[in-house]
Amino acid sequence: MVKYFIIRLLNNNLLITIILGLTVSNLPSIVYAADGKLISTTGVIQVEGTGGSGIVPWATLSGYDSREQISATAFLTRATVTDYELDIVGVSASFYDRVEVSFAQQKFNIDATNDEIKQDIIGIKARLYGDVVYSTWPQVSAGIQHKILKDSAIADALGANDSDNGTDFYLSLTKVHLGAVFGFNALWNTTFRYTNANQLGLLGFGGSDDDREIVLEASAAILVNRYLAFGIDYREKPNNLDTTEDDWKNLFVSYSPNKFVSLTAAWLRLGTIAGVDNQNGFYISLTGHF
Amino acid sequence: MLMFGCASQPSNLYNSIGGKQTVEKIADHFVDEIGNDKIIITYFAKSNVDRFHQSFITHLCSIIDGPCKYEGDNLREVHRGMNITEGDFNRIVDLLINAMRAAGLTHRERNRVLARVAPFRKEIIYH
Ligand code: HEM
Numbered sequence: 001m002v003k004y005f006i007i008r009l010l011n012n013n014l015l016i017t018i019i020l021g022l023t024v025s026n027l028p029s030i031v032y033a034a035d036g037k038l039i040s041t042t043g044v045i046q047v048e049g050t051g052g053s054g055i056v057p058w059a060t061l062s063g064y065d066s067r068e069q070i071s072a073t074a075f076l077t078r079a080t081v082t083d084y085e086l087d088i089v090g091v092s093a094s095f096y097d098r099v100e101v102s103f104a105q106q107k108f109n110i111d112a113t114n115d116e117i118k119q120d121i122i123g124i125k126a127r128l129y130g131d132v133v134y135s136t137w138p139q140v141s142a143g144i145q146h147k148i149l150k151d152s153a154i155a156d157a158l159g160a161n162d163s164d165n166g167t168d169f170y171l172s173l174t175k176v177h178l179g180a181v182f183g184f185n186a187l188w189n190t191t192f193r194y195t196n197a198n199q200l201g202l203l204g205f206g207g208s209d210d211d212r213e214i215v216l217e218a219s220a221a222i223l224v225n226r227y228l229a230f231g232i233d234y235r236e237k238p239n240n241l242d243t244t245e246d247d248w249k250n251l252f253v254s255y256s257p258n259k260f261v262s263l264t265a266a267w268l269r270l271g272t273i274a275g276v277d278n279q280n281g282f283y284i285s286l287t288g289h290f
Numbered sequence: 291m292l293m294f295g296c297a298s299q300p301s302n303l304y305n306s307i308g309g310k311q312t313v314e315k316i317a318d319h320f321v322d323e324i325g326n327d328k329i330i331i332t333y334f335a336k337s338n339v340d341r342f343h344q345s346f347i348t349h350l351c352s353i354i355d356g357p358c359k360y361e362g363d364n365l366r367e368v369h370r371g372m373n374i375t376e377g378d379f380n381r382i383v384d385l386l387i388n389a390m391r392a393a394g395l396t397h398r399e400r401n402r403v404l405a406r407v408a409p410f411r412k413e414i415i416y417h
Contacts, residue, residue, distance in 0.1 A: 066377035134411045178405035183398025225397050
């Protein structure tokens with residue numbers, strides 16, 4: 001399988017694309033997971049390891065499985081902003097286009113002090129209704145992300161209510177409209193998340209008390225052809241700590257030359273993180289489907 | 291967004307892709323694609339290809355604003371008992387995309403046609 005995968009990579013000149021993509025990384029070329037077929041609307045893997053766009057979970061599951069199939073996905077992501085880096089690796093499996101389970105490891109690095117914060121995220125998501133392309137109403141999924149913070153010192157120092165673990169619950173609605181915008185396919189997603197995670201959980205959970213609330217996240221994308229999608233994400237953040245937490249925004253490009261790989265790049269505007277403002281930067285992510 | 295989309299496009303999809311000639315070309319290529327697909331061909335083992343070809347032309351023409359009236363059985367009846375899976379439906383849509391490309395439709399024209407075909411899925415799969 002791995003050999004086949006590599007051959008596919010070579011056949012599709014993807015390696016060249018990646019190399020070009022990385023060296024000319026101001027012109028990010030991200031993926032929209034799929035060989036671009038009509039059904040190729042699985043999206044990519046977002047920062048917490050579940051199917052979605054860069055920072056927002058979608059109602060789509062991570063694989064290309066239909067109701068008769070099982071699929072597995074692995075991803076690698078690096079986000080670099082002015083004063084921090086976040087590296088993420090993860091795997092997920094989806095079953096019969098019904099349930100997705102995922103595991104992701106985040107490693108957050110603070111340039112100034114060389115401190116590292118690690119967090120593991122276990123996720124499960126179930127499709128409740130619909131098909132992102134074919135049903136009249138949007139596809140709807142519900143999910144849980146259980147976050148285990150491995151390094152608690154900074155969360156404690158900033159006054160987080162809980163610095164060990166936390167759980168987010170979310171409901172996502174996603175729809176593709178075929179040929180809707182000048183003949184191009186368009187996608188939108190809305191996610192409601194019940195959470196108290198500070199900066200994804202890397203800075204703990206809750207402020208002076210538990211502080212759970214519902215936040216809104218959204219994405220919109222245009223598929224310019226079978227392989228390339230452009231989009232935007234918006235993610236409202238809880239802002240529970242004394243140090244400000246701003247809403248996150250990004251612009252992304254996703255390139256999926258085939259059903260096996262996709263490459264996503266994004267330009268991030270993350271606002272203030274742990275007391276340092278203007279955290280802008282880039283995000284690059286590689287997803288492989290098996 | 292939708293309004294802008296409509297304002298700049300010819301109101302009749304059938305005419306805008308080239309009318310009768312193009313629809314026939316799509317059907318020709320589609321039949322070829324089906325004939326060359328190991329999985330999909332099995333569904334057609336006992337079918338009359340000429341009849342399918344003709345009905346498909348009339349049906350496609352009718353759903354993209356063409357001057358045709360499809361008078362065959364509705365698609366739920368036609369596909370009843372075939373137990374078509376979601377995966378095989380996706381597969382035939384890929385064949386249709388190939389056929390449209392071979393017939394010269396642009397990416398945007400293909401999307402517009404697919405938007406008319408997509409609502410039939412629920413009449414075709416799993417029964
Ligand atoms: C893209 C959606 C589809 C459309 C628009 C469509 C349309 C049609 C039409 C118009 C006919 C002709 C009916 C007649 O003979 O009067 C037909 C027949 C047929 N379709 Fe489909 N179809 C679709 C999907 C499928 C799929 C997914 C399969 C199987 C994988 C399939 C298998 C067949 C077969 C075997 C026949 C011939 C039935 C016979 O011999 O009478 N179709 N279809």
